[in-house]
Amino acid sequence: MALLAIALVVLSSTTEDGEIEVRISIKFDHGGSDSAGELEAGPFEVDVEHDSTVCDGRETVKMIASITAPPRRAGLGYRLFPGVGYYKLHAEAKKWDDARRACTEEGSHLAIVNSEEESKALQKLLESESKTSFALIGFHDLFTEGSFVTIFGQPLKESGFYRWSSAKEPNNLGQEPGEDCGSIHKNGGLNDFNCNAHLPFICELPQ
Structure with missing residues (x-):
């Protein structure tokens, strides 16, 4: 089974004006193609993990989603x-x-x-x-x-x-x-x- 990975990083902080600033970084690695004979058969399985840290008033939230694809249909x-x-x-x-x-x-x-x-x-x-x-x-x-x-x-x-x-x-x-x-x-x-x-x-x- 092919493992597909999505890395989602959310950075939030409070500016001097009291506004909340949020930055989001997403990385998606599929590694597949749409060639004939490579269509997946069945549902994808998704597992999401996250954690957060606070440093100098800035909270960082990390979310990692692992998507497991079903076997390819030949x-x-x-x-x-x-x-x-x-x-x-x-x-x-x-x-x-x-x-x-x-x-x-x-x-x-x-x-x-x-x-x-x-x-x-x-x-x-x-x-x-x-x-x-x-x-x-x-x-x-x-x-x-x-x-x-x-x-x-x-x-x-x-x-x-x-x-x-x-x-x-x-x-x-x-x-x-x-x-x-x-x-x-x-x-x-x-x-x-x-x-x-x-x-x-x-x-x-x-x-």
């Missing part, structure tokens, strides 16, 4: 794996960059594997598509050969999952431009793939 075709996230396997094959763009247009991103549990979730998705053993996901070594990073720039070795589909991977098989884009094999392991080749792909919408 878009059409997304499957929920509890504790992991929402995923959608696109059977229509695309090039890696086109697949990345398609996920973004849905308000999601190419899947990034961060654990064995997440790998198993993607395996189950691939089992539902009998025509392929691979699907594109969100990592690459387009910047520096052999230095794989996620689509968010995190080194793949630091992402929480670095198991390849076989001892021969990554192998950068083929001539230029080689295999610089990421995919996942039906055994749950990672694989490098030609960025211009067409494969099904998996989009991820975090829970």
Whole structure:
């Protein structure tokens, strides 16, 4: 569940003319968007705390409201794996960059594997598509050969999952431009793939 925060600060004081002066400062941090597939399902929960202090005749009242949003409602075709996230396997094959763009247009991103549990979730998705053993996901070594990073720039070795589909991977098989884009094999392991080749792909919408 996403935590939204509102910080409300009210400052009041009495001027030399006896008038009360009030200053209000509000900070609201939503952190969400209106993209397709990210609409909240259900009511928000609100918890408000406040305290006040008096110093040199000036009273300060602080109010902090914590708003907890319900889980986001995934878009059409997304499957929920509890504790992991929402995923959608696109059977229509695309090039890696086109697949990345398609996920973004849905308000999601190419899947990034961060654990064995997440790998198993993607395996189950691939089992539902009998025509392929691979699907594109969100990592690459387009910047520096052999230095794989996620689509968010995190080194793949630091992402929480670095198991390849076989001892021969990554192998950068083929001539230029080689295999610089990421995919996942039906055994749950990672694989490098030609960025211009067409494969099904998996989009991820975090829970």
